[in-house]
Amino acid sequence: MMVADVIFYLFATVTVLSALGVVGARNPVHSVLFLVLAFFSTAGLFVLMGAEFLAAILVMVYMGAVAILFLFVVMMLDVDFSMLRRESVRYLPMGFVVGAVMLAELGLMMAHHPGEGLHLGLDNTDNTLAIGQALYTRFLYPFEVASLILLVALIGAVALTHRERKRVHRQDISTQLARTKEDAVELRKVASGEGA
Secondary structure, X not given: OOHHHHHHHHHHHHHHHHHHHHHHOOOHHHHHXXXXXHHHHHHHHHHHOXXXXXXXXXXXXXXXXXXXXXXXXXXHOOOOHHHHHHHHXXXXXXXXXXXXXXXXXXXXXXXXXXXXXXXXXXXOOOHHHHHHHHHXXXXXXXXXXXXXXXXXXXXXXXXXXXXXOOOOOOXXXXXXXOOOHHHHOOOOXXXXXXOO
16 A cells, blocks of 8 residues: 555545534534544645645635634624534434435446546646636636625625624614704703803
């Protein structure tokens, strides 16, 4: 067995175990930390495949930004995780069905195309140039659709988590614009030597 095979199995095992840790950890902060480990192990697998650009993007974008953002959101939100855990038992059968379907599709794909990796149709080019040419020429419309889906998901997440807080003084633009001089200013005649 070659050294590359040993490294591959090591990274693959750590990736699978950390992914199971993301799903199975009781503490959400531990889940995010397992997610960081899964990203790092996946970046190692990308390096073994010769996709250094994807590995660097995975480390910089996902580990450096997305996972840390998840960590801050989990730590800042006041979520009753015990109630969520009790409710999640209802969705386990459907989750197993979806997982089984995805595994079956993956097995069919591997059986139909054995030994074939992702081929972008570009030869004699470096990694970054090949990804850029493929994304912005052949896959431009799916790339734009994916960005629109992410934008809609971002707007939906903001709309779902936005809630009115009590004891917070908010600005009401329409009330401010409808205010007249009579509502804002009161003139009193104060006699000399007396207070208001």
